[in-house]
Amino acid sequence: MQTNRFTRRDFLKLGGTLAATSVLAACAPDDATPPTVVSQQGVPTNPIVTTEAQTPLPPVPMATLALNRLTFGIRPGDVEAFNALGATDDERLQNFVALQLTPDSIDDSEFENRYNNAGFETLHKSLEQLYADHIANNPYNSNDNSYWDWYSKPAHELADATALRAAYSEKQLVELLADFWHNHFNVYFWQDDGVPLLVSYNRDALRAHMLGNFRQMLEAVAKHPSMLYYLNQNNSSDAGPNENYARELFELHTLGAENYLGVRDPNTVQKDADGVAIGYVDNDVYEAARCLTGWRIDDNIGGWEEGVGISGNFLYYKPWHDRFNKIVLGRYIPADQEDLKDGHDVLDLLANHPGTARFIARKLCRRFISDVPPESIVQAVTNTFYENRAAPDQLKRVMETILLSAEFKASWGGKVKRPFEAVISMVRALNSDSNRIPGGIHWMLGLMGQAIFERRSPDGYPDVREAWANSMSLLYRWNFAVGLTENWMNDDDTGFKIASDVYGQTPAEIRSASALADYWIQRILNQPLAEAGRNAIMTVMAQDYGPEEALPDDHVRYVLPAMVEVILMSPEFQWR
Amino acid sequence: MTKTLIPRRQFLQGCSAAIAAMAGAKLTNLAFAKQDNPSDTLVVVFLRGGWDALNVVPPLAGDDRGFYELARPNLKISDPLRLNDQFGLHPAMSPLYDLYQSGKVGVVHAVGLDFDTRSHFDAQEYIELGTPGSKSTASGWITRHLQSTGISSILPVLSTAGQPTSLLNFTPTVSLNTPEDFSLWDNGLRDSHMNALRQLYAGDSLLHRAGTRTLDALNIVSPLSGGGYTPSNGATYNDDEFGLQMKTVAQMIKLEAGLRIATVDFGGWDTHEYENDGNGGYIATLLGQLASGLANFYLDLDSGHTEKLSVVVVSEFGRRLVQNESYGTDHGHGSVMFALGGSVNGGQVFGNWPGLDNEQLYDHADLAVTTDYRQVLGELLSKRMNNSDIEAVFPGFSGNYNPLGVFK
Numbered sequence: 001m002q003t004n005r006f007t008r009r010d011f012l013k014l015g016g017t018l019a020a021t022s023v024l025a026a027c028a029p030d031d032a033t034p035p036t037v038v039s040q041q042g043v044p045t046n047p048i049v050t051t052e053a054q055t056p057l058p059p060v061p062m063a064t065l066a067l068n069r070l071t072f073g074i075r076p077g078d079v080e081a082f083n084a085l086g087a088t089d090d091e092r093l094q095n096f097v098a099l100q101l102t103p104d105s106i107d108d109s110e111f112e113n114r115y116n117n118a119g120f121e122t123l124h125k126s127l128e129q130l131y132a133d134h135i136a137n138n139p140y141n142s143n144d145n146s147y148w149d150w151y152s153k154p155a156h157e158l159a160d161a162t163a164l165r166a167a168y169s170e171k172q173l174v175e176l177l178a179d180f181w182h183n184h185f186n187v188y189f190w191q192d193d194g195v196p197l198l199v200s201y202n203r204d205a206l207r208a209h210m211l212g213n214f215r216q217m218l219e220a221v222a223k224h225p226s227m228l229y230y231l232n233q234n235n236s237s238d239a240g241p242n243e244n245y246a247r248e249l250f251e252l253h254t255l256g257a258e259n260y261l262g263v264r265d266p267n268t269v270q271k272d273a274d275g276v277a278i279g280y281v282d283n284d285v286y287e288a289a290r291c292l293t294g295w296r297i298d299d300n301i302g303g304w305e306e307g308v309g310i311s312g313n314f315l316y317y318k319p320w321h322d323r324f325n326k327i328v329l330g331r332y333i334p335a336d337q338e339d340l341k342d343g344h345d346v347l348d349l350l351a352n353h354p355g356t357a358r359f360i361a362r363k364l365c366r367r368f369i370s371d372v373p374p375e376s377i378v379q380a381v382t383n384t385f386y387e388n389r390a391a392p393d394q395l396k397r398v399m400e401t402i403l404l405s406a407e408f409k410a411s412w413g414g415k416v417k418r419p420f421e422a423v424i425s426m427v428r429a430l431n432s433d434s435n436r437i438p439g440g441i442h443w444m445l446g447l448m449g450q451a452i453f454e455r456r457s458p459d460g461y462p463d464v465r466e467a468w469a470n471s472m473s474l475l476y477r478w479n480f481a482v483g484l485t486e487n488w489m490n491d492d493d494t495g496f497k498i499a500s501d502v503y504g505q506t507p508a509e510i511r512s513a514s515a516l517a518d519y520w521i522q523r524i525l526n527q528p529l530a531e532a533g534r535n536a537i538m539t540v541m542a543q544d545y546g547p548e549e550a551l552p553d554d555h556v557r558y559v560l561p562a563m564v565e566v567i568l569m570s571p572e573f574q575w576r
Numbered sequence: 577m578t579k580t581l582i583p584r585r586q587f588l589q590g591c592s593a594a595i596a597a598m599a600g601a602k603l604t605n606l607a608f609a610k611q612d613n614p615s616d617t618l619v620v621v622f623l624r625g626g627w628d629a630l631n632v633v634p635p636l637a638g639d640d641r642g643f644y645e646l647a648r649p650n651l652k653i654s655d656p657l658r659l660n661d662q663f664g665l666h667p668a669m670s671p672l673y674d675l676y677q678s679g680k681v682g683v684v685h686a687v688g689l690d691f692d693t694r695s696h697f698d699a700q701e702y703i704e705l706g707t708p709g710s711k712s713t714a715s716g717w718i719t720r721h722l723q724s725t726g727i728s729s730i731l732p733v734l735s736t737a738g739q740p741t742s743l744l745n746f747t748p749t750v751s752l753n754t755p756e757d758f759s760l761w762d763n764g765l766r767d768s769h770m771n772a773l774r775q776l777y778a779g780d781s782l783l784h785r786a787g788t789r790t791l792d793a794l795n796i797v798s799p800l801s802g803g804g805y806t807p808s809n810g811a812t813y814n815d816d817e818f819g820l821q822m823k824t825v826a827q828m829i830k831l832e833a834g835l836r837i838a839t840v841d842f843g844g845w846d847t848h849e850y851e852n853d854g855n856g857g858y859i860a861t862l863l864g865q866l867a868s869g870l871a872n873f874y875l876d877l878d879s880g881h882t883e884k885l886s887v888v889v890v891s892e893f894g895r896r897l898v899q900n901e902s903y904g905t906d907h908g909h910g911s912v913m914f915a916l917g918g919s920v921n922g923g924q925v926f927g928n929w930p931g932l933d934n935e936q937l938y939d940h941a942d943l944a945v946t947t948d949y950r951q952v953l954g955e956l957l958s959k960r961m962n963n964s965d966i967e968a969v970f971p972g973f974s975g976n977y978n979p980l981g982v983f984k
Contacts, residue, residue, distance in 0.1 A: 055781045055782070055783070231848075232848045232849045232902060232904070235849055235901065235902035236901070236902070237901050239901045240899075240900045240901030240902075241900070241901070242848055242849065242900050242901065242902050242904070242906070243848075243900075243906045243907070244846075244848040244849075244906070247694075247695070247907070251695055251697070257695055257697060257698055260693070260695060260698065262691075262692040262693050263692040263693065263694065263939055264692065282694055282939075416782075416783055447753060447757060456843055456844070457624065457625075457696070457843065457846075459697055465782055465783065466739065466744065466782070467739065469739070469782045469783055469785075469786035470735070470739045470749070470751035470786060471750050471751045471752060471758075471786065471789060471790040471793050472751045472752055472753060472757075472758075473751075474786055474787055474790045475758065475760065475790050475794070478760060478761075478769075478773070479760065479761045482760075482761040482762075482763050482769075483761060485763075486763050488761075532775060532778075533775070533776055535775075536771075536772040536775035536776050537772060537776075539768075539771070539772065540765070540768045540769070540772050543768070558764075559765065561763065562763055562764075562765040562768060562769065565763070565769065566768075566769060566772045566773070566776070569769070569772075569773060569776070570776045571776060571777060571779065571781070571783050571784055571787060572776075574783055575783075
């Protein structure tokens, strides 16, 4: 039918680069640039963004840029600590990045204290323990709420711990990366069968590898029960492969939609110098799904499956594996290979594909530089990713390329905080005190559209401002500013509390509306505001008093929180 | 000045309801004039995940019934409601059946995106941008419709879930979940906050415009935030996400603030496994929520608001004819659309049925697309939304425009 024609789509997807690819393929093999797949012109911006890629804003100090971008927001003392890292901005940034990329060297005792006092009961458990305790041997009656409370307890604790880490851990870049990679390899909190296992997924498949090697992370994800359940791989057998995981493996985890050539004859797709197809078609998805049949979970809860236990671990189940030959991305995969090799071959092809290097590079640059990152940095990061594809610290080197680039240093205005970043940055800005985040914060994040781990579809939360510049997302970050500052967030039922004290954090000698506004603007934003903005904030503080008048203490106690709230609500606080 | 402290319990229930209740606002206190809509109010319901068109509207008879049953031994719908001699309706959709029979619901089969993709995200974006094959389009199809007709109302567009791609680059969109949740919390100095926010968000960037829009919307919607909405005609919305969204849209239509378009998202249709068990199961739950939400919405508005109401239900694609081994269906191609409203030539199944024989299938696997989804939307714009400039909304399509007669 429509499968053999070279369509308009190919032209749009590949643009002029078919020719460019041939030229590159003819270059010396040690050319640093991987053979490029996708054109720079007319690249599908996935996700779609409008023309406002970067809002022109007045320049800010390097500390403001770096701390907003490489942490979940500025805490009191952070700017001074950053500036003490060197004599020049470049030196400070370099030292800060070096420190953050060696997280084991960071003293995190303040966070650890909070974590140890949080009352978490399940986060230390291994995958097998989580499966045994909360799934296979759940002690409660499945008709009772207690059964489901126990079932979902580990995942709830993980969400609480994630917020706590983001707010208080000194290993801030690690937390940003954990957020990035969980969204990249998204698993929905409430995916059907393995909710408690999310704790292990986040820790063992993602965090264990995110400064390591992408190929290893890809395999850890592919074999983790959370992903096997979420994308139905657990039911995929040779009798009728389930394509769900295989499709997202191509489209979301590795090559990306930008390398999808649609429904057509795979023989019409151009190959690179190694004989690997430069993009993928539907047939590659089907063949990869066949390669992965038999990748499942050892979850014989019913007790009727021969050769299957009940450990909750990954299981290669040979009776379900399609043993015949396949072709994936133009590469022949012979019949009857040794156990697991068909699937490993698919992961190798994808992780080592230049299209994957570019897709991941662009996505990381979008996260750390701008909604629409300059092609120069995307190319540089693609090169680092590709050249180091066998290195054990591939992803650490990738981060260095991004964070020490000229493009990074010139990127203020490139990002708007998403709800989770906005909320946590307010907690950090006020130095609010909590050992366990109250449930109301999760509820509010839900209203803003970004409850932790609750993106239902496998694409993860969007990372461009268009997705978040909507009224609910803004209104509830404004409301959070009020709730946090006024100490309305405590949850008496669970005992989880969060306390803020802006009055107590204000030096007693600062008492005019003008001085209070300047003090808190500097403290929270670490940049001066334009006159109109400053006046709007100062007016809240002054109410009926003059700007330079000394304010009575009861007025300060009463109105100061309202002024601080407005600073947290301001557009300037939403940039990162 | 007295500071209003909110008891924790009320906070947990949703602070804003408590605050607004104190304000005692009523609908009649709205600070703007009621506006007559020059066009219908259009509600676009997008079913995310690709709904299984062949089980929503299965073939009833003939060879196609045979192909269908052969391909879906565990999923076939054995007792569909009868739409006509050829097609049935999934029994879980029964809340819509009376409306179909009374001519308020029309069905378009084998409709969809006439473009080669089985990717959710590609297909959704192409449909919502209105430019299959091109993602470089800088605006959504609804955005271009509104731009080409002009916007004069206070609250032209409502989205109950963020800003979908169909509204890309349309800044006057207001997103809200429910009016009860839509208010600025009051620490006793809320007016000061509102004034300061007006000044702080008086800028040109996307963020500034979103802030200003939110402040405008607060003024319009806050009178509703006290809750206590009673739907008309005894309509009772389910307490599920879709029911609540439709209730919100009905409230906004009744505000008569010039609402032209509302977009509603409903996810969870990616039924790769355990889709169906006989006639029950996972998809039946979703279809029941959908049909109930739509039927109650119509009933609620059947108090003078349905003659200028058009609802369309669309999904990014249908699913494979053959079931998979996990009793589900994988991504397919041709889909089915529903239209609901006083404006619909209902009680009919529209479209050119391609058949389910192997040679008739798309890629030998899926229901083919014989009607481009833009035929349906184009007809809607032209007949119900006062917009005959189909080329402006769907560039490159107007030459193929050939309306089916779904709308009056």
